[in-house]
Every structure is written in C-alpha cells, then in structure tokens.
Amino acid sequence: MKANIGIFSIIAVFFFILAVVYTWWSVGFSGHIEWTGSIALLFSGLLNGFIASFLWLTQRKLGGVLVEDRPDSDIDDGDPEQGEFSPWSWWPLVLAFGAGLFVIGLSVGGYMFWLTMLSVPIILVSVIGWVYEYYRGYFAR
Numbered sequence: 001m002k003a004n005i006g007i008f009s010i011i012a013v014f015f016f017i018l019a020v021v022y023t024w025w026s027v028g029f030s031g032h033i034e035w036t037g038s039i040a041l042l043f044s045g046l047l048n049g050f051i052a053s054f055l056w057l058t059q060r061k062l063g064g065v066l067v068e069d070r071p072d073s074d075i076d077d078g079d080p081e082q083g084e085f086s087p088w089s090w091w092p093l094v095l096a097f098g099a100g101l102f103v104i105g106l107s108v109g110g111y112m113f114w115l116t117m118l119s120v121p122i123i124l125v126s127v128i129g130w131v132y133e134y135y136r137g138y139f140a141r
Helices: 002-030 035-062 091-108 110-131
Strands: none
Touching: 002 035, 091 110
C-alpha cells in the first residue's frame, strides 16, 4: 500500500503542476483562461490526492505492514479469497451490449431515442440473469 500511496501522490502533484502550467500557458497565448482544461487537470489532481489520502488513512487504521508490502512474503501469504467469479457467464456480455445500445441511443439523440427504450429491457433482463444465474440450471444451489 505504501507504493500505491507514493504513486498516487506523485501523480497528484504532477497534475497540480500541470494545471498551473496549462493555465499560465493559455493566458499567455490567448489572453484568457481556458477553463475546461484547467479545471479538468485540477480535478484530476484532486482525485489522485483523494485516493492517496484514502489509502494513507486506511494504512494508518490497519496498523503494521500489509502482506503485499513485505519483501519476504510469498504469493501464498495473501488472502486467497478474491470473491466469486463465473468464467462461463454470458450475462456480462449481454449487459455490455445493452449498455452500449443505451449510450448510443442517448448520444445520437432525437431520431434514435427508440434505441434507448429498446435497450432498457435488455439491461434489466441481463442484470436479473446475472444476479440469479446460480439459482437455475447446472450451477443451482
């Protein structure tokens, strides 16, 4: 976790410096501040700073060194439980297809709004199918 804190802190400082340079550069060339890029760079620095702060507070609360930070630790020393994953599941693919149709329908606008309405049932069915895939068929519990 120490490495992650360092990396996010360095990236946050980089974005803050880049925001100042970008703002100074845009004022120098055009005579006014280019707000979109300046605010985007500033918020990118803030986001990385928030992540570094959260990791630092989490490390301070846990106390001690994590298994991942010890140089003498092995892969087997970490927590083996990483959650449940279904490599045979097709529902994430269907959900991504429905979400893609939804975004395309929204981005194209007026005459393609029907595509957004068509994608809502696909999204609902895929979320329900993904949540309840262990209740039916070969993998039912």
